Amino acid sequence: AQSVSQHNHHVILSEAASLELGCNYSYGGTVNLFWYVQYPGQHLQLLLKYFSGDPLVKGIKGFEAEFIKSKFSFNLRKPSVQWSDTAEYFCAVRMTGANNLFFGTGTRLTVIP
Amino acid sequence: EPEVTQTPSHQVTQMGQEVILRCVPISNHLYFYWYRQILGQKVEFLVSFYNNEISEKSEIFDDQFSVERPDGSNFTLKIRSTKLEDSAMYFCASSYPVGGKGQPQHFGDGTRLSIL
Numbered sequence: 001a002q003s004v005s006q007h008n009h010h011v012i013l014s015e016a017a018s019l020e021l022g023c024n025y026s027y028g029g030t031v032n033l034f035w036y037v038q039y040p041g042q043h044l045q046l047l048l049k050y051f052s053g054d055p056l057v058k059g060i061k062g063f064e065a066e067f068i069k070s071k072f073s074f075n076l077r078k079p080s081v082q083w084s085d086t087a088e089y090f091c092a093v094r095m096t097g098a099n100n101l102f103f104g105t106g107t108r109l110t111v112i113p
Numbered sequence: 114e115p116e117v118t119q120t121p122s123h124q125v126t127q128m129g130q131e132v133i134l135r136c137v138p139i140s141n142h143l144y145f146y147w148y149r150q151i152l153g154q155k156v157e158f159l160v161s162f163y164n165n166e167i168s169e170k171s172e173i174f175d176d177q178f179s180v181e182r183p184d185g186s187n188f189t190l191k192i193r194s195t196k197l198e199d200s201a202m203y204f205c206a207s208s209y210p211v212g213g214k215g216q217p218q219h220f221g222d223g224t225r226l227s228i229l
Contacts, residue, residue: 004155034217036220042222043116043117043204043220043221043222043223044156044204044206044220045220046217046218046219049217090156092156098169099144099146099161099163099168099169100146100158100161100169100171101148101156101158101218102158103148103155103156103157103158104155105154105155106155106156
């Protein structure tokens with residue numbers, strides 16, 4: 001069965017630290033990949049997406065992610081986090097031809113001022 | 114920026130009762146979705162809806178559940194004979210069909226359903 005794994009459940013960083021959140025998926029075919037963010041009390045918002053082309057994608061608020069097909073990974077990165085990045089981050093995968101998204105369990109990021 | 118809106122934000126219902134969760138997708142979107150997130154667990158796909166019919170559904174979406182687009186703006190999820198394990202946050206999402214199914218989904222704030 002298809003699955004999405006986010007191994008970091010809770011990450012605590014100081015402001016200006018670099019961030020990398022892991023995401024791995026299990027599916028051998030073509031995928032679309034997404035990172036969503038959920039700020040406290042708010043809805044899921046799209047951070048960035050990968051459909052095809054350059055495997056390094058840039059999103060909003062200085063986030064980027066790299067698709068490494070051989071590793072079935074789509075890790076999220078930010079060189080310098082801010083307190084306002086405190087949120088829950090969800091990786092999601094959609095198999096080509098399907099409608100639905102498969103989500104990871106989410107990673108809670110806490111940034112300490 | 115247009116948003117997906119969901120009502121109510123919190124619904125408390127007695128076990129065995131029926132509940133209807135409401136969503137207003139973004140106006141020019143044509144694909145609609147329901148997901149749920151049980152506390153502490155991952156967001157799970159329930160159903161997708163296109164052209165007035167279900168296009169995909171998960172194993173979770175059994176006969177207890179139904180969806181409807183009763184008019185041009187609302188998209189509802191009905192849960193019959195609610196059980197304690199139906200307690201969760203329910204998210205509605207919609208997407209625009211340009212390029213087929215490949216467009217990102219926009220999510221609402223969710224409805225927290227509590228079954229007593």
